Amino acid sequence: MMIEVENLSVRYGTAYAARDVSFSVARGESFGxxxxxxxxxxTVLRALAGLNRDWTGTIRVGGETVTPARDRAFFRRVQMVFQDPYGSLHPRQTIDRALSEPLLVHGIKDIETRIAAALTEVALPPSTRFRYPHQLSGGQRQRVAIARALMAGPEVLLLxxxxxxxxVSVQAEVLNLLSDLQEKRGLTYILVSHNLAVVSHLCARIGVMQGGEMVEQLTAEDLRAGRTKHPHTEALRRLSVELEETDAQHGKAA
Amino acid sequence: MTALSRREWLLTEAPESRRQAAWGRAYRGWLQFRRNKLAMAGLVTVIVLVLAAVFAPLLTLQDPSTQDLAGRLAPPSAQHWLGTDELGRDLYTRLLYGGRVTLGMVIAVVVLVAPVGLAVGTVAGYAGGLADRVLMRVTDIFLAFPRLILALAFVAALKPGVSSAVFAIALTAWPPYARLARAETLTIRNADFISAVRLTGASAGRIVLRHIAPLCVSSLIVRVTLDMSGIILTAAGLGFLGMGAQPPMPEWGTMIAATRGFILQQWWVPTIPGLAIFAASLAFNLLGDGLRDVLDPKRG
Amino acid sequence: MxxxxxxxxxxxxxxxxxxxxxxxxxxxxxxxxxxxxxxxxxxxxxxxxxxxxxxxxxxxxxxxxxxxxxxxxxxxxxxxxxxxxxxxAGLVMQDPKYSLNPVMTAGAQIAEAWRAHRGGTRRQAREAAVDLLAQVQIRDPGAVADRYPHQLSGGMGQRVMIAMMLAPDPELxxxxxxxxxxxATVQAEILRLIEDLVQRRxxxxxxxxxxxxxxxxxxxxxxxxxxxxxxxxxxxxxLARAQHPYTRGLLECLPILSEKRRRLAVLRRxxxxxxx
CATH class of the missing domain: 3.40.50.300 (P-loop containing nucleotide triphosphate hydrolases)
Structure with a gap:
């Protein structure tokens, strides 16, 4: 198992933001x-990433138990991509600088060739290298964020x-890119989303959360087929199916 | 390389090296700054004042301390371009040499104050908790004292002079910078891009120094230029009260203080250094306004 | 209209x-x-x-x-x-957080919008505000009227926003x-609400x-x-018979739950x- 989470709880004051969450993810697998x-x-993802230190329970990465405070070696194995590509890149640093930062921190050599390779890997033209984030489109920025997360060669990507x-058209490109990268590098993904279609597209197994608890874990196949156990899962599924149906799909089905 | 191709090299959308990208950004900022007429006027005035102070010995043949009691309080003439003061010293010469002292003091204060304020503010803002509370209470204590009074007390405790005055002003000038830097830090410390740096495994020191401080610097620079006039006035005030530069050293504030009695009869004697202070203050203010427009990260 | x-x-x-x-x-x-x-x-x-x-x-x-x-x-x-x-004509924007005045209660904001266009006393405006909140299907409109925007959830805030826009009885x-x-669940409710209000009015x-x-x-x-x-x-x-390649592309590049798409179609502009 690449990631094991047991009874993870996060409290803000007296309220639980996450309560007794347990799941595990195999190496090279995607969990949504x-x-x-x-x-x-x-909350679960941030505790896992080490951005929030106030949690209880057990987290194991590659069999090793991790503490609330993480060391540098942890950040070489686990990286994260944030939701907002406008907020996750330093506004005054060029793409070059953003990508070289992880290399400098971990003392990795040949920055030049690695950055060029990273840009190619996420299909960004070399001309973007010395641009600033505000000169790029949202999709390009998210590619930069992915490239940055991959700079130090992690095994796990938290999305x-x-x-x-x-x-939506850019979403498709980024999701395809994530699939390709996983295949090529054997990455382990944990993907957090409110969009069932996105999660079940990328992940074979899915955990459904409600009110801080993981109320159900099931495979994407079961979710698609409607083999759900918890009413919240079913409610989310039905809504998603209803809203995504256009007559385009009806037409196809007919 | 011709002028045109250099311009293209600077303004290209796809720079080829870090150096080119950095120069390109600076050039774009300059182009924007240049469009602001008032800020340009401020910049030119500041440059002229600094050059005049630096090259004072080349710009005048007289000595700032040579007295000529027979020719005291003379109006402007061919020999004394701006007249003479109460001891018959050439005012033009003293104005040039005085610029060295006054502008020197201002620059010394800024060099002392800005890094201290930046360091205290960013560390307090990023660390939070106890460190934040302790640093900010210390800042508040210094903020609570009226600036000139604290400076006066400090100078009185040491011996009056230029370096004491610089330290005294620096002591009272840093807290607003710390507050400003802390406020900026608080708005960015929880931003995703700082989280992303934390996730690379970078140390807190590196995050503050390389990622947070650079974002605070631009607002600090602007604040500094806007404060320059205040510092000049405090330095002049200390000089006026006899706590700053000591005679016969020329300093703009001291020059006004020594000759204030002649304002009605020989009005130009105290007025001329006053105009110099006014010009320098206004120039720094205009420059600061222009810099704010260029450096404000919220622009565009 | x-x-x-x-x-x-x-x-x-x-x-x-x-x-x-x-x-x-x-x-x-x-x-x-x-x-x-x-x-x-x-x-x-x-x-x-x-x-x-x-x-x-x-x-x-x-x-x-x-x-x-x-x-x-x-x-x-x-x-x-x-x-x-x-x-x-009323305009409902994306994020109620930014379009509501943070220091006025929901009821007061709706009442103000109502009075600006209809006049009337404070009491009438207040009653109208509570009535409008009931129309946007808020369960306890009297209590919600006294809340400040930060005390409202996203969906609730958007309902208040809609109530405010309905106050002058717009045509568009x-x-x-x-x-x-x-x-997603709130999204569907709000859209159904808008649809219903538009139809009824x-x-x-x-x-x-x-x-x-x-x-x-x-x-x-x-x-x-x-x-x-x-x-x-x-x-x-x-929409099924949409002709333009852009429209078709937008539909086809979406991941959908009901059907496994191994690789998403990419829109070629x-x-x-x-x-x-």
Whole structure:
């Protein structure tokens, strides 16, 4: 198991933002967490990433138990991509600088060739290298964020709503890119999203969260086929299917 | 490289090296700054004043301390372009040399104050908790004292002079910078791009120094230029009260203080250094306004 | 009420000459539900806001005709425009957090909107506000009226926003991505609410969205915009037979739950879509 989470709880004051959440993800697998806002899905991800240190429970990465305070080696194995590509890049640093930062921190050599390779890997033209984030489109910025997360060669990528701020056509490109990268690098993904279609597209297994608890875990196949156990899962599924149906799909089905 | 191709090299949308990208950004900022007429006027005035102070010995043949009691309080003439003061010293010469002292003091204060304020503010803002509370209470204590009074007390405790005055002003000038830097830090410390840097495994020191401080610097620079006039006036005030530069050293504030009695009869004697202070203050203010427009990260 | 838009153009000055963000959009709208769909930068919001002349200061607006119920919006004075804005036409924006006054209670804000257009006493306005909150299906309207915006959830805030827009009894409602900041369950509720209100009050609706399948459930007619132009117009029920490759591309690049798509289709933008 690449990631094991047992009884993870996060409290803000007396209220639980996440309560007794347990799940595990195998190496090279994608695990999706869906839920509405306030369900605790992002809380779990941030605790996992080490951005929030006030949690209880057990988190194991590659079999090793991790503490609330993380060391540098952890950040070489686990990286994160944020929701908002406008907020996750430093406004005064060029793409070059953003991509070289992880290399400098971890003392990795040949920055020049690595940055050029990273841009190619996420299909960004070399001309973007010395641009500033505000000169790029949302989709390009999210590609930069992905490239930055991959700079130090992590094994696990935590994806926090990576496409929800993007146009649908760009979303498709980014989701395809994520699939390709996973195949090529054998990455383990944990994807948090409110969009069931996105989660079940990328992830074979899905955990559904409500009110801080993971109320159900099921495979994407079961979700598609409607083999759900918890009423909240079913409610989310039905809504998603209803709203995505246009006559285009009806037409296809007929 | 011709002028046109250099301009193209600077303004290209696809720079080829870090150096080119950095120069390009600076050039774009300059182009924007240049469009602001008032700010340009401020910049030119500041440059002229600084050059005049630096090259004072080349711009005048007289000595700022040579007295000529027979020719005291003379009106402007061919020999004394701006007249003479109460001891018959050439005012034009003293104005040039005085610029060295006054502008020197201002620059010394800024060099002392800005880094201290930036360091205290960013560290307090990023660390939070106890460190934040302690640093900010210390800042508040210094803020609570009226500036001139604290400076006066400090100078009185040491011995009056230029370096004491610089330290005294610096001591009272840093708290607003710390507050400003802290406020800026608080707005960006929880931004995703700072979280992203934390996730690279970077140390807190590196985050503050390389990622947070640069974002605070632009507003600090603007604040500094806007404060320059205040610092000149405080320095002049200390000089006026006899706590700053000591005679016979020429300093603009001291020059006014020594000759204030002649304002009705020989009005030009105290007025001329007053105009110099006014010009320098206004120039720094205009420059600050222009810099704010160029450096404000919220622009565009 | 009829909105007529003919050859609408909106441009912004730039160092290299004016940039056209909306390039010759025409449509008419009666008492119906019209969706304007497109990606960011397609000009969909500008188009809708031009009807109320709510454009950024630098925008240069021109059209062969731009009429709201016979009123020439291009040449109307500010007074006439003020009577349209927030009176005969309401605008619901994306995030209620930014469009509600944080230091006024929900009830007071709705009451103010009501009084501004109808007059009446404070007591009447307050009663009207509670009644409007009940109309947007808030369960305990009296209590919600006394809450401040930060005490409201996203969905609740959006309902308050809609109640405020309904206060002057408008004839047209423009909803600019009214639900994209909300959860899917709340999103559907709000859209159903808007649909229901529009039907009951006989208003016209312009719903601006990036979500093509979503709007097709709630509107009669869909305009698909690309790069400042309308590339396709069709009845919502006939989206299946959409002809334009851009519309088809938008539908096909979506991951969908009901069917496994191994790899998502990527939209290939054809320069000819943007050309006249």
């Amino acid at each position: 967490i869906v839920g509405e806002s306030g369900s605790g899905k992002s 926090d709503e990576p496409t929800s701020a993007l146009d | 009829e909105v007529v838009v003919q050859n609408l153009r909106i441009a912004f000055p730039s160092p290299s000459g004016p940039l056209e963000a909306v390039r010759g959009v025409s449509f008419t709208l009666g008492q119906e539900k019209l969706a304007i769909v497109g990606e960011s930068g397609s000009g969909k919001s500008l188009t809708a806001r031009a009807i109320m002349r709510l454009l950024p200061r630098a925008a240069m607006l021109s059209a062969d005709a731009l009429r709201f119920d016979g009123i020439d919006v291009l040449n109307a004075d500010e007074n006439a425009m003020r009577r349209i804005r927030g009176g005969r 409602l423009i909803a600019d991505e009214p639900t994209s900041a909300l959860d 006989g208003m016209g609706l312009i719903l601006i969205s990036h979500d093509l399948p979503l709007v097709s459930h709630f509107c009669d007619r869909v305009l698909v915009m690309y790069a400042g132009r309308v590339v396709e117009e069709c009845r919502a029920g006939e 054809d320069p000819s879509w943007a050309a006249a």
